[in-house]
Amino acid sequence: MAKTYQRSPLAPDTFPDLPVIDGLRLATAEAGVRYAGRRDVLLAVLSPGTTMAGVFTRSATRSANVLDCQAKIGADSDAGAAIVVNSGNSNAFTGKAGDGSVAAICQAVAERTGLPASRVFTSSTGVIGERLPHDRIIAKLDALLGALDPAKIDEAAQAIMTTDTFPKGASATVEIGGKPVRIAGIAKGSGMIAPDMATMLVYIFTDARIARADLQPMLNRLTDLTFNNITVDSDTSTSDTLLLAATGASGVDVTGHAVFEDALHAVMLDLAHQVVKDGEGATKFVTVRVTGAASDADARVHALSIANSPLIKTAIAGEDPNWGRVVMAIGKSGAAADRDTLSIRFGDILVAENGWVAESYKEADGAAYMKNQSLTIHADIGLGQGQATVWTCDLTHGYISINADYRS
Amino acid sequence: MAKTYQRSPLAPDTFPDLPVIDGLRLATAEAGVRYAGRRDVLLAVLSPGTTMAGVFTRSATRSANVLDCQAKIGADSDAGAAIVVNSGNSNAFTGKAGDGSVAAICQAVAERTGLPASRVFTSSTGVIGERLPHDRIIAKLDALLGALDPAKIDEAAQAIMTTDTFPKGASATVEIGGKPVRIAGIAKGSGMIAPDMATMLVYIFTDARIARADLQPMLNRLTDLTFNNITVDSDTSTSDTLLLAATGASGVDVTGHAVFEDALHAVMLDLAHQVVKDGEGATKFVTVRVTGAASDADARVHALSIANSPLIKTAIAGEDPNWGRVVMAIGKSGAAADRDTLSIRFGDILVAENGWVAESYKEADGAAYMKNQSLTIHADIGLGQGQATVWTCDLTHGYISINADYRS
Numbered sequence: 001m002a003k004t005y006q007r008s009p010l011a012p013d014t015f016p017d018l019p020v021i022d023g024l025r026l027a028t029a030e031a032g033v034r035y036a037g038r039r040d041v042l043l044a045v046l047s048p049g050t051t052m053a054g055v056f057t058r059s060a061t062r063s064a065n066v067l068d069c070q071a072k073i074g075a076d077s078d079a080g081a082a083i084v085v086n087s088g089n090s091n092a093f094t095g096k097a098g099d100g101s102v103a104a105i106c107q108a109v110a111e112r113t114g115l116p117a118s119r120v121f122t123s124s125t126g127v128i129g130e131r132l133p134h135d136r137i138i139a140k141l142d143a144l145l146g147a148l149d150p151a152k153i154d155e156a157a158q159a160i161m162t163t164d165t166f167p168k169g170a171s172a173t174v175e176i177g178g179k180p181v182r183i184a185g186i187a188k189g190s191g192m193i194a195p196d197m198a199t200m201l202v203y204i205f206t207d208a209r210i211a212r213a214d215l216q217p218m219l220n221r222l223t224d225l226t227f228n229n230i231t232v233d234s235d236t237s238t239s240d241t242l243l244l245a246a247t248g249a250s251g252v253d254v255t256g257h258a259v260f261e262d263a264l265h266a267v268m269l270d271l272a273h274q275v276v277k278d279g280e281g282a283t284k285f286v287t288v289r290v291t292g293a294a295s296d297a298d299a300r301v302h303a304l305s306i307a308n309s310p311l312i313k314t315a316i317a318g319e320d321p322n323w324g325r326v327v328m329a330i331g332k333s334g335a336a337a338d339r340d341t342l343s344i345r346f347g348d349i350l351v352a353e354n355g356w357v358a359e360s361y362k363e364a365d366g367a368a369y370m371k372n373q374s375l376t377i378h379a380d381i382g383l384g385q386g387q388a389t390v391w392t393c394d395l396t397h398g399y400i401s402i403n404a405d406y407r408s
Numbered sequence: 409m410a411k412t413y414q415r416s417p418l419a420p421d422t423f424p425d426l427p428v429i430d431g432l433r434l435a436t437a438e439a440g441v442r443y444a445g446r447r448d449v450l451l452a453v454l455s456p457g458t459t460m461a462g463v464f465t466r467s468a469t470r471s472a473n474v475l476d477c478q479a480k481i482g483a484d485s486d487a488g489a490a491i492v493v494n495s496g497n498s499n500a501f502t503g504k505a506g507d508g509s510v511a512a513i514c515q516a517v518a519e520r521t522g523l524p525a526s527r528v529f530t531s532s533t534g535v536i537g538e539r540l541p542h543d544r545i546i547a548k549l550d551a552l553l554g555a556l557d558p559a560k561i562d563e564a565a566q567a568i569m570t571t572d573t574f575p576k577g578a579s580a581t582v583e584i585g586g587k588p589v590r591i592a593g594i595a596k597g598s599g600m601i602a603p604d605m606a607t608m609l610v611y612i613f614t615d616a617r618i619a620r621a622d623l624q625p626m627l628n629r630l631t632d633l634t635f636n637n638i639t640v641d642s643d644t645s646t647s648d649t650l651l652l653a654a655t656g657a658s659g660v661d662v663t664g665h666a667v668f669e670d671a672l673h674a675v676m677l678d679l680a681h682q683v684v685k686d687g688e689g690a691t692k693f694v695t696v697r698v699t700g701a702a703s704d705a706d707a708r709v710h711a712l713s714i715a716n717s718p719l720i721k722t723a724i725a726g727e728d729p730n731w732g733r734v735v736m737a738i739g740k741s742g743a744a745a746d747r748d749t750l751s752i753r754f755g756d757i758l759v760a761e762n763g764w765v766a767e768s769y770k771e772a773d774g775a776a777y778m779k780n781q782s783l784t785i786h787a788d789i790g791l792g793q794g795q796a797t798v799w800t801c802d803l804t805h806g807y808i809s810i811n812a813d814y815r816s
Contacts, residue, residue, distance in 0.1 A: 061739030061747045093735045093747060095764030128732025129765050238739050310718070310803075311811055318812030324536025327501045331469030331646050339469045339501060356503030357537050395718075397808050403719055404726030404804075 010277035010285050010373065010393070011166040018153050018171045018184040021205040023047035023247025025148035028159040029140040033133060034088030034126060039159040041137055043144040044083040044203065045113065050247045052081055052121070053216040055223045057240035063091050064098035065122045066239060068106070072118050073243075076212055081119045082109050083243060084137065085160050085201060087188070091124035091132040092238040101134040108138040112145055123201050123241045125188065126162055153205075157186040160201055163402060164188050164278050170270035172263035181208045181252050183263055187271040189278070200227065200275055202242040204267060209248035214255050218264070219244050226268040229300070229390040230276050231307050276391045281398025284316050286391065287376045293386035298335035300388040305333035306377060313395030316375065321366030323351045330379060341382025347375070418685035418693050418781065418801070419574040426561050426579045426592040429613040431455035431655025433556035436567040437548040441541060442496030442534060447567040449545055451552040452491040452611065453521065457656045460489055460529070461624040463631045465648035471499050472506035473530045474649060476514070480526050481651075484620055489527045490517050491651060492545065493568050493609060495596070499532035499540040500646040509542040516546040520553055531609050531649045533596065534570055561613075565594040568609055571810060572596050572686050578678035580671035587660050589616045591671055595679040597686070608635065608683055610650040612675060617656035622663050626672070627652050634676040637708070637798040638684050639715050684799045689806025692724050694799065695784040701794035706743035708796040713741035714785060721803030724783065729774030731759045738787060749790025754783070 024046055028039040046052075054073040056066050084105055091098045106120040124132060157167035168187040173180050189200035210218075219242070227242065254260035277285050288307045293299035306312055309329040315322035323344050330337050343353040346369050350358045369375070432454055436447040454460075462481040464474050492513055499506045514528040532540060565575035576595040581588050597608035618626075627650070635650060652672075662668035685693050696715045701707035714720055717737040723730035731752050738745050751761040754777050758766045777783070 057739075059736070059739035060741075060745040061735045061750070090732075093732060093760065093764060095748070095762055097764065128735055129760065238736055310807070314808055314811035317808065320812070324498075324501060327469045327536060328467070328646055331465075331467035333468075337468040340503070342469070352501065352537065354503055356501060356505065395808065396812075397805050399718070400722055400725065400803065400805050400808060403722035404728070 007165045008278050009283055012274070015154055015157065015167050016169050016171060018169050019173060019182045020150045021182055021184050021247060022207045022249030023050060024205045024245070025150050026152040026156045027144040027147035027149060028152065028155045029144050031086065031136045031140045033086050033136055039155060040087045041140055041144070042085040042156045042159040043141070043148070044156065045148055046081040046245050047247050047249060048078055048080040050081050050245050051210060051212045051215050053212060053219045053244045055219060055242045057238060059238045061093060061238050063124060063239045064094065064102045065091055065124050066241060068102045069121050069241060069243070072121065075118060077116070077119055079115055079119050081121065081245065082113060082115055083121045083203060084109060085123045086137055087160055087162050088126040089124055089130055089132050090126045090128050090239045092128045094129065094131055097131055101132040104134050105137055108141055112141055121243060123239065125160065125201055125239055128238060153184055153186060160186065160188040162188065163280060166278060168271055168274040168278070170267045170274070172267050174259050174263045176252050176254060176257050176259060179250060179252050181250050181254060181260060182206060183267050185267050185271050187275055189275045200240050200242070202227065202271060204242070204244045204264070206246050206264070207248070207250035208246045208254040208260060209250065209252060210246050210254050215244065215246055218261055222261070222265050222268050225265065226272040229388070230272045231304060231390060231392050273391060276393050279393035280402045281396040281400070282393030283396055284394040285374045286316060286393060287389060288392065289376060289378045289389050290381065291378070291387045292380040292382050292384060294336045294381070294384040295386040296388055297386070299386040300390070301335040302330050302333050302337070302379060302381065303388045303390040305329045306379065307390045307392035310395055313392070316370070317394040317396045319367070319370040321346055321351070321363065321370050323366070326377060326379060327352070330381070336383055337381055338383060343380045343382065345378040346370070415573045416686050417691055420682070423562055423565065423575050424577050424579060426577050427581060427590040428558045429590055429592050429655060430615045430657030431458060432613045432653070433558050434560040434564045435552040435555040435557060436560065436563045437552050439494065439544045439548045441494050441544055447563060448495045449548055449552070450493040450564045450567040451549070451556070452564065453556055454489040454653050455655050455657060456486055456488040458489050459618060459620045459623055459654045459656070461620060461627040461652045463627060463650045465646060467646045469501060469646050471532060471647045472502065472510045473499055473532050474647060476510045477529050477649060477651070480529065483526060485524070485527055487524055487527050489529065489653065490521060490523055491529045491611060492517060493531045494545055495568055495570050496534040497532055497538055497540050498534045498536050498647045500536045502537065502539055505539055509540040512542050513545055516549055520549055529651060531647065533568065533609055533647055536646060561592055561594060568594065568596040570596065571688060574686060576679055576682040576686070578675045578682070580675050582667050582671045584660050584662060584665050584667065587658060589658050589660050589662060589668060590614060591675050593675050593679050595683055597683045608648050608650070610635065610679060612650070612652045612672070614654050614672070615656070615658035616654045616662040616668060617658065617660060618654050618662050623652065623654055626669055630669070630673050630676050633673065634680040637796070638680045639712060639798060639800050681799060684801050687801035688810045689804040689808070690801030691804055692802040693782045694724060694801060695797060696800060697784060697786045697797045698789065699786070699795045700788040700790045700792060702744045702789070702792040703794040704796055705794070707789070707794040708798070709743040710738050710741050710745070710787060710789065711796045711798040713737045714787065715798045715800035718803055721800070724778070725802040725804045727775070727778040729754055729759070729771065729778050731774070734785060734787060735760070738789070744791055745789055746791060751788045751790065753786040754778070
């Protein structure tokens with residue numbers, strides 16, 4: 001985290017221009033939670049009338065912050081809200097002291113903003129098991145409140161980074177009834193990424209007006225199509241949090257407007273793909289598409305088995321069109337498969353079918369395809385109509401280098 | 409496979425002296441299945457009266473050889489048996505041609521030995537999806553039959569290797585009723601290793617007398633305590649096979665003698681540990697012990713979650729006592745856990761308890777411990793009596809190097 005990692009070759013050229021979201025103000029600060037010389041705390045303040053939805057890691061050892069957010073997220077309130085995020089220390093597995101740190105931060109924000117503590121949400125990301133120096137964060141609150149600005153979302157994306165090599169942002173604007181509705185999101189996460197909301201922090205803001213009772217199920221649906229279908233290393237974090245805040249400041253009620261859900265889906269998918277593209281050590285972005293499975297659930301099991309296989313991920317790193325390892329991963333997944341009905345494609349190239357390599361397949365074609373930076377592995381199981389898509393990256397020397405000495 | 413990999417630092421100094429098993433004769437040859445200049449075919453011939461037991465990969469895309477062995481293994485026969493193993497080509501996902509290769513080899517052995525084809529068992533290990541040149545194997549059969557020798561088990565251990573960096577053997581001798589009973593086994597496997605009999609070939613021979621109806625359940629029990637509890641990379645092979653042959657030539661009926669089952673257990677555990685110690689790129693041998701889980705099944709889920717976590721395996725490679733990642737792995741496993749009842753030990757060092765780092769723990773102690781070549785991670789879940797032990801290795805640059813260019 002103090003170290004600077006080489007920017008991912010899959011990173012976008014620049015951070016996108018994100019629209020200002022009415023009803024949202026942000027500020028960042030250098031609190032020195034773990035390392036000096038970088039912004040490591042974010043404060044976001046949301047106007048009265050904001051509705052909040054969230055999804056969280058299902059880890060049995062989730063952090064104090066996550067437990068606190070989960071307890072608060074279900075309540076309706078017109079009071080507005082605040083979000084405090086620190087990087088450098090995850091406040092996970094810090095016992096009762098961790099619960100105390102969360103309470104202290106929420107109380108301090110409440111006192112200074114007039115918000116009830118039940119409307120202050122916190123996230124912490126970084127090393128597990130070390131006491132969070134919450135006093136350093138609280139000491140910066142007055143400065144943060146004095147610096148709140150609607151146009152600071154780029155700094156926010158920077159402040160929440162840990163081993164990320166680039167800040168992640170995405171946005172969409174849709175018109176409903178002739179009026180614009182804006183969505184802007186930021187994310188962090190590059191390792192310990194796996195389904196069930198793994199090691200990511202994601203904050204999405206919109207000026208849409210929508211009731212919590214509609215916003216939460218929409219977020220659940222879209223998470224299952226986006227963040228829950230990405231994997232870097234199959235490891236699930238104790239801190240994953242996605243908060244979605246709808247300020248209502250546009251005055252546009254988006255309830256029942258599919259165009260809004262589609263736009264939110266696009267923002268979430270963009271952010272999810274950026275997390276994969278910043279996968280620790282990643283040099284390839286891989287789409288794994290499974291069709292023809294006995295059910296959608298079976299398709300997802302196969303797709304994740306392919307996407308999490310170290311042997312496939314290393315083969316991709318080596319640009320080796322090793323489709324035999326795809327057969328292996330389908331075979332071991334536990335979901336239904338049949339050697340003789342299976343077919344495998346790399347991009348548009350039919351590689352295997354009828355229980356064997358395809359007659360038309362030329363190894364040189366497969367090898368040439370594997371040189372692309374973005375790859376699609378498509379397995380059709382040949383048993384039914386189930387389908388799923390997941391996204392992952394390759395497994396390289398970079399992953400080992402980053403994770404063999406993360407804490408040093 | 410043509411390449412020579414650096415010998416694992418965890419390898420034993422020498423191949424052990426294995427006892428001759430009465431009723432077993434072996435021979436090896438250079439058949440050039442994939443690469444020239446090395447022994448790549450093994451023939452083992454077992455005397456009449458031999459009983460056979462076996463366990464096999466549960467992959468849905470298992471090889472033609474495995475399917476054929478599974479169809480044959482359940483039959484009783486007094487005719488003796490033969491085992492043919494080749495390295496370099498796994499004959500997996502080779503469609504109907506793969507089935508034909510197996511049939512051709514079995515038929516050729518049957519013609520030359522007088523054994524029924526139903527008593528000829530074959531294994532193939534190596535690249536998936538390429539047609540097995542079975543004619544090259546058949547062309548060597550006469551020479552193999554002419555060279556059969558009871559004392560060639562060391563050559564046999566060499567012939568079945570693929571990316572292995574050392575041959576693997578283990579033995580035991582027990583006395584029952586004043587007479588010796590001998591067990592000798594060989595194994596190969598170093599990548600694509602995971603529970604459910606992953607990418608391994610194991611052949612164990614004994615001169616014990618025991619009925620198939622007793623031998624098979626004993627093998628199943630012991631496999632669950634040994635080969636099914638090791639993992640290198642969580643990938644499961646399409647070819648895993650363990651064959652156990654009891655020739656009866658000692659004249660000693662071992663039925664119901666616990667001392668025999670204990671000795672067989674020891675041989676299987678020794679071979680299983682050697683497979684882990686030859687894990688691709690391994691520099692550390694790791695025992696993961698989970699106690700206090702809600703059930704034995706839950707304990708195994710936690711233990712495998714720890715043993716398969718890339719973040720834990722890279723931390724071990726980096727000699728980082730990163731117990732926070734152990735908390736993460738327990739949390740994500742899906743089995744029951746509670747942050748506040750959990751305790752974690754590295755060797756004898758209490759690292760974490762009561763939901764936090766232990767008061768007595770000093771980071772310097774953990775760091776010093778991690779420098780050992782053999783490590784034990786012990787997690788007590790604090791919920792019940794369930795326990796399990798699994799064995800794994802670290803994840804290093806060596807794994808990436810070996811697997812990113814295996815086929816080239």
